Amino acid sequence: MNRLGYEPVKCPNIDEFLFLPVTAGHWRQHELWDGTYTLDDLLDITEMIRVMRENERRAAEAARE
Secondary structure, three states: OOOOOOOOOOOOOOOOOHHHHHOOOOOOOOHHHOOOHHHHHOOOOOOOOHHHHHHHHHHHHHHHH
């Protein structure tokens, strides 16, 4: 069990790291394979998404206090 109080469902057949920009709505699936983005782009956007989510979480927590 995690701090949210439930165990999130995982995608056993999909690389969740690779698909993060797609599931977050920033990229389209075909762009993962057609050369639109590089590995550096993937690393940069996943860092940006994680930072944005953490900042949103912190803002929500501050608003509750």
